[in-house]
Amino acid sequence: MNNPIVSIQHVSKNYGKHQVLNDISLEIYEGEIFGLLGPSGAGKTTLVKQLAGLEEPAQGENYIFSEKMPRLDLIKRIGYMAQSDALYTDLTAKENLEFFAALYGLSGKEKKQRMNEVMELVSLTDHLHKMVSDYSGGMKRRLSLAISLLHSPGLLILDEPTVGIDPVLRRSIWESFKRLKEKGTTILVTTHVMDEAGKCDRLGMIRDGQLIAAGTPKELMQQSGAANIEDAFLAYGGA
Amino acid sequence: MRIMALVIRILRQIVRDKRTMALLILAPILVMTMLHLVFNGDEYTPKMGLVDLPEKIEAQLNLEHAKLEYYETEKLAENDLSGKKLDAYLMFDQTPPSVVLEGSDPNVNGAVMRWVQGALKPLQPNGGNQEIKADYLFGSGDMGQFDYFGPVLLGFFVFFFVFLIAGVSFLRERTTGTLERLLTSPLRKWEIVTGYIIGFGIFTMIQAAIIAWYTIYVLGMMMEGAFGYVLLITVLLSLTALTLGILLSSFANNELQMIQFIPIIVVPQIFFSGLFNLETISEWLSWVGPFTPLYYAAEALRNVMVRGFGWEMIYKDLLILLAFSLLFMILNIAALRRYRKI
Incomplete structure (x- = not known):
């Protein structure tokens, strides 16, 4: 908990008159699972897209691995999973993996090994040769996660990774996050599910484009005198 | 890669x-x-070249419905034909006169041949239908x-x-x-x-x-x-x-x-x-x-x-x-x- 992997400094963004992000400053440290908590429309996805290199802030800067984003060589070290499953449904899972692996320059033995590892991590090894169009929603979500892990990124950015996934699977996905964390991967995850937020090492609460609070779940509950994360969120939101 | x-x-x-x-x-x-x-047809006005046309023959011809150019020699007409300034040219060095067509567009070919038939009709005795010799620069009559x-x-x-x-x-x-x-x-x-x-x-x-x-x-x-x-x-x-x-x-x-x-x-x-x-x-x-x-x-x-x-x-x-x-x-x-x- 010493090096900031992600450093967001006074970032604002507006689409026309609509202020999506308003002066956000935040640091995420090596090896932690950081949760970005907030209702839909709060600006989570916009912030996360900036960190993935897809968008740029109107004011302020984003630093990843101490370098200013966006940069192509930084993008290589980031794993990103968007809110919607970006998969080629007319190909098999294996073909999807092969394609993305090649984009990140993996080949030969290494590629094969990584493909097996990530598929095992999301328990999809038995469905490797299936067409993605035959996958269920949860399976697609897990395949997307597997793809974002292929190139062993140091920073994993996951936008609503467990939406539409049943509780059993959700638990297994969180367990895989913990295993990744143990290997030193920093994980940034957005969520609007309060009980999921409790599993993060630290939380950032975001509402109407503003960061209303940040800290460990315990700190946040103590400071606001709330019994759970949801009450804490409401307390910080001024309700 | x-x-x-x-x-x-x-x-x-x-x-x-x-x-x-x-x-x-x-x-x-x-x-x-x-x-x-x-x-496997719209009427088109052909662009015709007339090579070395004797005046007394010209008076007999029916030269309406075409854009006409006059040439001294066949060489000049041929140049304009391959340069697509002409659709065809008529030569009067023999009887009956012969026609050379550019030939790549069958529509134009048809129009040219119909016009030639009409133009030369007065030359033919008793309205007889003499075969006119046609040469094609490109393509052919059966295109x-x-x-x-x-x-x-x-x-x-x-x-x-x-x-x-x-x-x-x-x-x-x-x-x-x-x-x-x-x-x-x-x-x-x-x-x-x-x-x-x-x-x-x-x-x-x-x-x-x-x-x-x-x-x-x-x-x-x-x-x-x-x-x-x-x-x-x-x-x-x-x-x-x-x-x-x-x-x-x-x-x-x-x-x-x-x-x-x-x-x-x-x-x-x-x-x-x-x-x-x-x-x-x-x-x-x-x-x-x-x-x-x-x-x-x-x-x-x-x-x-x-x-x-x-x-x-x-x-x-x-x-x-x-x-x-x-x-x-x-x-x-x-x-x-x-x-x-x-």
Whole structure:
């Protein structure tokens, strides 16, 4: 908990008159699972897209691995999973993996090994040769996660990774996050599910484009005198 | 390496989608076959040259309904004929007079021959029907409508289908979020565009070869030049279709909107590609032709297939097609900046 992997400094963004992000400053440290908590429309996805290199802030800067984003060589070290499953449904899972692996320059033995590892991590090894169009929603979500892990990124950015996934699977996905964390991967995850937020090492609460609070779940509950994360969120939101 | 990954993925997707693949190859074949069966006539004012015409004969001739030029020698007339300033010229060095036609457009050939029959009628005693000797610079008297239309249609169908398929597949890449996903990988914007072009290019080459082979060798379309040139022209044309399709897909939000480009972008090209005689098109519209890729491809195809010309007569058209593709490619890369600045 010493090096900031992600450093967001006074970032604002507006689409026309609509202020999506308003002066956000935040640091995420090596090896932690950081949760970005907030209702839909709060600006989570916009912030996360900036960190993935897809968008740029109107004011302020984003630093990843101490370098200013966006940069192509930084993008290589980031794993990103968007809110919607970006998969080629007319190909098999294996073909999807092969394609993305090649984009990140993996080949030969290494590629094969990584493909097996990530598929095992999301328990999809038995469905490797299936067409993605035959996958269920949860399976697609897990395949997307597997793809974002292929190139062993140091920073994993996951936008609503467990939406539409049943509780059993959700638990297994969180367990895989913990295993990744143990290997030193920093994980940034957005969520609007309060009980999921409790599993993060630290939380950032975001509402109407503003960061209303940040800290460990315990700190946040103590400071606001709330019994759970949801009450804490409401307390910080001024309700 | 990264481009190759993209190429392999695109080819896999095409091969998997059997129906689209069949559409790309069988639909043009089907339409060409139908046209072949259907076409086999609008009055046109021929441009006639009259070589060394004795005055006393001229007084007898019926020279209305044609644009006339007078020549001293056959050589001068021949020059203008190959320069397409003339449709045909008449020679009066023997009786009956003989006619030499440019010959590549059967419509024009027909009009010329009808006019010649009419013009020379007063010369023929007792209204007898003497056979007039006709020579063709290109083509021949037995060239059908289809032989003239064929090269344009060949180009058109290749253009049409490649435009549609490439546009829709790039659109899908955008709407399903995979484009965004590609842009969060180290793939560069030009690599995406190049990957698409090579991937579809390989398939298009196969498509163009099959369709050209079928129309020429099965349907028996006139083919005076080299097959290799036909292939080269169609491949370059499909490259423009491909890059234009991908470009326009950024202005469409769904497949239906992509289809809406067909009557706006694709169909008008056919009017200016020489399928209809450009001189019969209103002047205020005829300037459109040089802005359409199909105009150049059709001209080049006709030069090879009907007139049997080679490289020196088609290379300019090919360069223009290539320039169109390059322009569209650059615009494509610029359009991708909307999704990622670097």
